[in-house]
Amino acid sequence: MFDIDRWNEIWNALAKNKVRSLLTAFGVFWGIFMLIVMAGSGKGLQNGVSEGIAKFAANSAFFWAEQTSEPYKGFKRGRNWHMDSEDLQYLRDKIPEIEYITPKNFTGRWGNGSNVIRGKKNGSFNVKGDYPDYVKIDPATVLKGRWINDLDIRDKRKVCVIGEKVFESLFDPKEDPLGQYLKISGVYYQVVGLIRAETQININGRTEESISLPFTTMLQTYNMGNQVHFLAITAKKGVPVSVVEDKVKEFIKKKHSIAPTDMQALNSVNIEKEFKQMSGLFLGIQILTWIVGIGTLMAGVIGVSNIMLVIIKERTKEIGVQRAIGATPRTIIGQIMLESVVLTTVAGYIGLSMGVGLLELVNRIIENAPTKSGDRAFFAHPEVSLTVAVSALIILIIAGLFAGMIPASRAIQIKPIDALREE
Amino acid sequence: MIQIENLHKSYVMGHNSLHVLKGLELGIEEGEFVSIMGSSGSGKSTLLNILGILDDYDKGTYYLGGKLIQGLNETKAAMTRNKMIGFIFQSFNLISFKNAMENVALPLYYQKVSRKRRNQIALEYLDRLGLKDWAHHLPSELSGGQKQRVAIARALISQPQIILADEPTGALDSTTSFEVMEILKEINDQGKTVIIVTHEHDIAAMTKKIIRLKDGVIEEVIKNGELQLFKDRVRTE
Numbered sequence A: 001m002f003d004i005d006r007w008n009e010i011w012n013a014l015a016k017n018k019v020r021s022l023l024t025a026f027g028v029f030w031g032i033f034m035l036i037v038m039a040g041s042g043k044g045l046q047n048g049v050s051e052g053i054a055k056f057a058a059n060s061a062f063f064w065a066e067q068t069s070e071p072y073k074g075f076k077r078g079r080n081w082h083m084d085s086e087d088l089q090y091l092r093d094k095i096p097e098i099e100y101i102t103p104k105n106f107t108g109r110w111g112n113g114s115n116v117i118r119g120k121k122n123g124s125f126n127v128k129g130d131y132p133d134y135v136k137i138d139p140a141t142v143l144k145g146r147w148i149n150d151l152d153i154r155d156k157r158k159v160c161v162i163g164e165k166v167f168e169s170l171f172d173p174k175e176d177p178l179g180q181y182l183k184i185s186g187v188y189y190q191v192v193g194l195i196r197a198e199t200q201i202n203i204n205g206r207t208e209e210s211i212s213l214p215f216t217t218m219l220q221t222y223n224m225g226n227q228v229h230f231l232a233i234t235a236k237k238g239v240p241v242s243v244v245e246d247k248v249k250e251f252i253k254k255k256h257s258i259a260p261t262d263m264q265a266l267n268s269v270n271i272e273k274e275f276k277q278m279s280g281l282f283l284g285i286q287i288l289t290w291i292v293g294i295g296t297l298m299a300g301v302i303g304v305s306n307i308m309l310v311i312i313k314e315r316t317k318e319i320g321v322q323r324a325i326g327a328t329p330r331t332i333i334g335q336i337m338l339e340s341v342v343l344t345t346v347a348g349y350i351g352l353s354m355g356v357g358l359l360e361l362v363n364r365i366i367e368n369a370p371t372k373s374g375d376r377a378f379f380a381h382p383e384v385s386l387t388v389a390v391s392a393l394i395i396l397i398i399a400g401l402f403a404g405m406i407p408a409s410r411a412i413q414i415k416p417i418d419a420l421r422e423e
Numbered sequence B: 001m002i003q004i005e006n007l008h009k010s011y012v013m014g015h016n017s018l019h020v021l022k023g024l025e026l027g028i029e030e031g032e033f034v035s036i037m038g039s040s041g042s043g044k045s046t047l048l049n050i051l052g053i054l055d056d057y058d059k060g061t062y063y064l065g066g067k068l069i070q071g072l073n074e075t076k077a078a079m080t081r082n083k084m085i086g087f088i089f090q091s092f093n094l095i096s097f098k099n100a101m102e103n104v105a106l107p108l109y110y111q112k113v114s115r116k117r118r119n120q121i122a123l124e125y126l127d128r129l130g131l132k133d134w135a136h137h138l139p140s141e142l143s144g145g146q147k148q149r150v151a152i153a154r155a156l157i158s159q160p161q162i163i164l165a166d167e168p169t170g171a172l173d174s175t176t177s178f179e180v181m182e183i184l185k186e187i188n189d190q191g192k193t194v195i196i197v198t199h200e201h202d203i204a205a206m207t208k209k210i211i212r213l214k215d216g217v218i219e220e221v222i223k224n225g226e227l228q229l230f231k232d233r234v235r236t237e
C-alpha cells in the first residue's frame, strides 16, 4: 500500500495524460466545490435568517384586527372593530399562561410615514406607540439614552425614542440627539433614546426608520381613544405559544361579539410556527443541495472512470508485461483502484479546501462590512460542518473505488498473452 | 522438467478455427539449452506461450517440474510464472517509465520483497551483466543490446528454473546477438533450463538441441553431437 513503486505507478499513469487527468480531476473538483459552496450558502442563509429572528422571543404571537367575515349577534359581516386597552387586563386575568403582553399603535395605518421636522431638516418616518415591555419581546440595543419607561406611560410624557436612520436624517453625525426636540405632526417631542433593532422582524416598518412614543402619549395626541392596533404576547416558559394564541383569540372574540367561527376578524402571527416552517424550508434547501451536489459529483466520478478506462487501454501492453512476470490480478486491480481513488480524492480534497476557503472569504467580507442594523443581509456565517466535509470525503473515496472498478475488471479480463500481443 | 503429450491448440476466430498444434509431444530435461525453429506461422510462439503459462491449450497434458499445468486460475498462473519462469521478449518489453534497476526489480515487487532489498539485488544482477553504470537510466536511453540485457536480468532475478525467450535476438545486430547468446549460454552453464525460439540458424547452432516444428508437430530433433552436421546441411541448403 505504501510502497513507493505503487505511488510511482500512479504518478506516472496520471502524469502521462496530464491534460486528460486534469480535465477529469476538474469534474470531481467542481462537483465537490459546488456541493460545499451550495451547502455552505444554504447554511449561511439559514444562519442569517435565524440570527435575524433568533433574538425575537420564539414563544411570541401577534394579533391585529381585521374586518369581521361573519354576521354575529346582530352585527353584519364586514364590521370594522378594534381591540382596546381594557383587553390587556382582561386577557391577563383570563389567561395565566401569558408572560408579557404589550400593545403597539401606529399613526396612519400600515406604514404611511408621518412628517417629522427638526429645524431645517425633515423626513417621513413611522411613528409607533410602545410599551416598556415591548423590548422584552423584540429586543433592541439602546445606543444612547434609554427606552420608554413606566413614568413615560404614566405621565403621558412627550418623549420619543428614535432609530438610526432617523438620527442620520435629522442630526449631524457628531450631534448628541438626547434632549433635542422633534416636531412630529405638529407636536414637539424630546428625544430620550437612540436604539438599534436586534432582529430582522419589522412590524409596520423598519425599526431604524421608526420613532417610538410612549403608548399613552400616542393615544392622547392622536385621539385614538383606547384603541389598540396591535398586540404582542409571549407565553410563559413551557407553554406552547399556540395554546396562548388560541385562548387569546377565543376571549377577544367573545369580548368583542365576534363569531367564534370567524377566522379573519382577529389576525395573528405565531413566531413558533414561522420558525417551524422555516426549518422545513431549510431542510428542503439542504436536501436539494445534496441532490444537485451529488449529481455533479457523480458526473465527475464517471469522468474519472472514463479516463481510467482509457489509461488502461493505453497500458494494456504494460499490464501484460507485468502479468507475465508475476503480477497477480489482485495486484493489478489494487493498483488501478488506488489510482482512481487517488485521482478523485486529491481532486476532491482540493475542491473541498477551495470551497471552504471561498466560504471563509465570504464570511470575512460579510463580517468586515460596516453593519448597520437593517442593512444586514439575510446571510451570515456560511459554513460547512465537519460532518458534511467528512462525509463528502468518504463519498469521494467510495466513488473513486467505484470509478476504478470497471477499468480494473477490464484490465484483467484480457488474457496476459493477448495483452502482450497488443501493439 | 517439461513433459508434453498430445498437445493440441486451435485459435478460434468467429466461425473459422485454425488448428496450430496438432498432438505435439515434447520432453525437455532440466539444464537443457534448446532452440525451437520452424517456418513462420508454424506455431513456435504458440508453443512457447503455452510453456510459459501465458496461454492455455485445448487438449493433452503439460507437466512443468512434475506439476500438471491445466486450467490454472490467473492468480496461480501468475505466481507460477513469477517463481518458475523467466521471460525474455523480442521487443524487450521493459516498462518505459521505470529505470533499468526498477525494471529488473519488478518481479521481486510482486514477491513483496522490500524496496531496498530488491533494488540491491537488481543492482547485483545488472552488475553481472555489465550494466551497473546504466542502472538509473530509462529504457529509452539504452541501446537494443543493453535493453535486452536488462530484460535478461529481470528474467533472472526471481531465480526461475526455466528461461523462455521468443526470438531474443530478433531485434539485435549479429554482434550483439552473439553477446546475448553468450550470456544465455552462461546462464545455462549455471544449471538453468533455457528455451529460445529463433529463425537464425547460427543462433540455433549455439544451443545444445534444436527442435524443428512443422505442421503442428515436431518434425525433427537435432542433438548436440549432430549440430555440426546440421550446420553443414543448412549451409548447403
Ligand SMILES: Nc1ncnc2c1ncn2[C@@H]1O[C@H](COP(=O)(O)OP(=O)(O)OP(=O)(O)O)[C@@H](O)[C@H]1O
Pocket (backbone or CB within 6 Å): B011, B012, B013, B018, B020, B038, B039, B040, B041, B042, B043, B044, B045, B046, B047
Ligand atoms: N491470437 C491468435 N489468434 C488467431 N490466430 C493466431 C493467434 N496467434 C497466432 N495465430 C496464428 O497461429 C499460427 C501460429 O502462430 P505463431 O505465432 O505460433 O507462429 P510462429 O511460429 O511464432 O511464427 P513467426 O515465426 O512468424 O513468429 C499463425 O498462423 C498465426 O496466424
Ligand SMILES: [Mg+2]
Pocket (backbone or CB within 6 Å): B044, B045, B046, B166
Ligand atoms: Mg513467433
